[in-house]
Amino acid sequence: MNEIGGFFGLELSSGNEYHKGAIRLNTGRNAFEYILKAKNYSKVYMPYFTCSVMLEPIHKLDLDIEFYHVDAEFYPKFNFDKVQDKEVFLYTNYFGICDHLVERVMKKVINLIVDNSQAFYSKPINGIDTFYSARKFFGVPDGAYLYTETLLDQELEQDTSINRFEHLIGRVETNAKSYYSKFKESDNSLKNQPIKTMSIITQKILDSLNYKKIANVRRQNFEFFENILKESNMLNFDLSKDSVPMIYPYFVDEGYRLKNKLIEENIFVATYWPNVLKWTTPDTFEFNLTQNLLSLPIDQRYDSTELLQIKKNLKE
Ligand SMILES: Cc1ncc(COP(=O)(O)O)c(C=O)c1O
Structure with missing residues (x-):
């Protein structure tokens, strides 16, 4: 039998699920x-x-x-x-x-x-x-x-x-x-x-998230980094009109040094993926990428305040 009344459960809005048909x-x-x-x-x-x-x-x-x-x-x-x-x-x-x-x-x-x-x-x-x-x-x-x-x-x-x-x-x-x-x-x-x-x-x-807003923030934040880092990034993107990225992938020579520096400054850049260093050899693209890619955060928690802080740390 259904319970009625009593204490509340965690309250969330509803009706927004993105992948409804899946x-x-x-x-x-x-x-x-x-x-x-x-x-x-x-x-x-x-x-x-x-x-x-x-x-x-x-x-x-x-x-x-x-x-x-x-x-x-x-x-x-x-x-x-x-x-x-x-x-x-x-x-x-x-x-x-x-x-x-x-x-x-x-x-x-x-x-x-x-x-x-x-x-x-x-x-x-x-x-x-x-x-x-x-x-x-x-x-x-x-x-x-x-x-x-x-x-x-x-x-x-x-x-x-x-x-x-x-x-x-x-x-x-x-x-x-x-x-x-x-x-x-x-x-x-x-x-x-x-x-x-x-x-x-x-x-x-x-079912409770504002998917449109989150997508807009992610795209805007991605563009911020693309504008300032495009020239030095060894990856070239052809971002489709509707794509919503997970992070900004910034691939530079000796990126691992910068990565360690960012992490010291509490800017957490994940490594995708540590196992690739075991599966491949140092002469491969994948090995180099895993070691030197900076996965810069662009997600919905952040706006220009954090992005400028990351930019400042990258420059220094
Ligand atoms: C590219 C990729 N595919 C699949 C998975 C697996 O997803 P899940 O952790 O939900 O099983 C991960 C990470 O965990 C991933 O990075």
């Missing part, structure tokens, strides 16, 4: 697993430049794997003709700035999965299996969306997120440093989970 799941990696299982693939072609947790489903399902490189524009260095019927090519929409490359890859390969974990706002292409991970863009501890036409014939348990909120609340009430270990705990608790449906609280938070 399947709601617990994590990006489990969305990836969902497709691999539903389509019964036997082998995955996977970029060297990605997060190690993407291997979880491949090991779980005991699939074959072959890694591929990308060029300096993030386009795969790959002979697409070799992908067979039961094999699939995984492409990552890096930093949310590779929408035009997704379209190019789509035309080349018979079986494709698009990893939009870094491109929450990028709409899926009809008929292409595509997944998203919400916590890379918003203050939620988990949650993923999946677009596919092939449904998995399996009952899924619903996830619960109640034990993964401490770092999110701590980040608001105190600071990131004091709650970094709690963030890691929450992150670790996502490892090796079964495919579940999205928790109620994560879905409610995702």
Whole structure:
């Protein structure tokens, strides 16, 4: 029986969910697993430049794997003709700035999965299996969306997120440093989970956000950095009109020195992804990028005050 009355629950607005038509799941990696299982693939072609947790489903399902490189524009260095019927090519929409490359890859390969974990706002292409991970863009501890036409014939348990909120609340009430270990705990608790449906609280938070406003801030902040750093950035962008980036990727010689300096100044620039230094050799683009890329924050928490502070630190 429904409960009526009593104390309140956390109050959130509703009616705004961005990926309304998608399947709601617990994590990006489990969305990836969902497709691999539903389509019964036997082998995955996977970029060297990605997060190690993407291997979880491949090991779980005991699939074959072959890694591929990308060029300096993030386009795969790959002979697409070799992908067979039961094999699939995984492409990552890096930093949310590779929408035009997704379209190019789509035309080349018979079986494709698009990893939009870094491109929450990028709409899926009809008929292409595509997944998203919400916590890379918003203050939620988990949650993923999946677009596919092939449904998995399996009952899924619903996830619960109640034990993964401490770092999110701590980040608001105190600071990131004091709650970094709690963030890691929450992150670790996502490892090796079964495919579940999205928790109620994560879905409610995702239903409450002002997506348009967030997108505008992210694009504006990205443009700020592009205007001042374009000339010295070793990456060239062709940002599509509607793309909403995750961070501003600033790639410079000896970027790791600048990165350490920024971190000392409490400007946290994440490394995408430490595992790539183990998977590749120093002569590769991916190794160099992992070591020297500055992932400058451009998200909805920030405006010109923080951006100018980052700019000042970069100049010094
Ligand atoms: C590119 C990319 N894809 C997928 C994932 C997995 O997402 P989730 O943590 O929601 O499983 C991550 C990071 O965790 C990622 O960086």
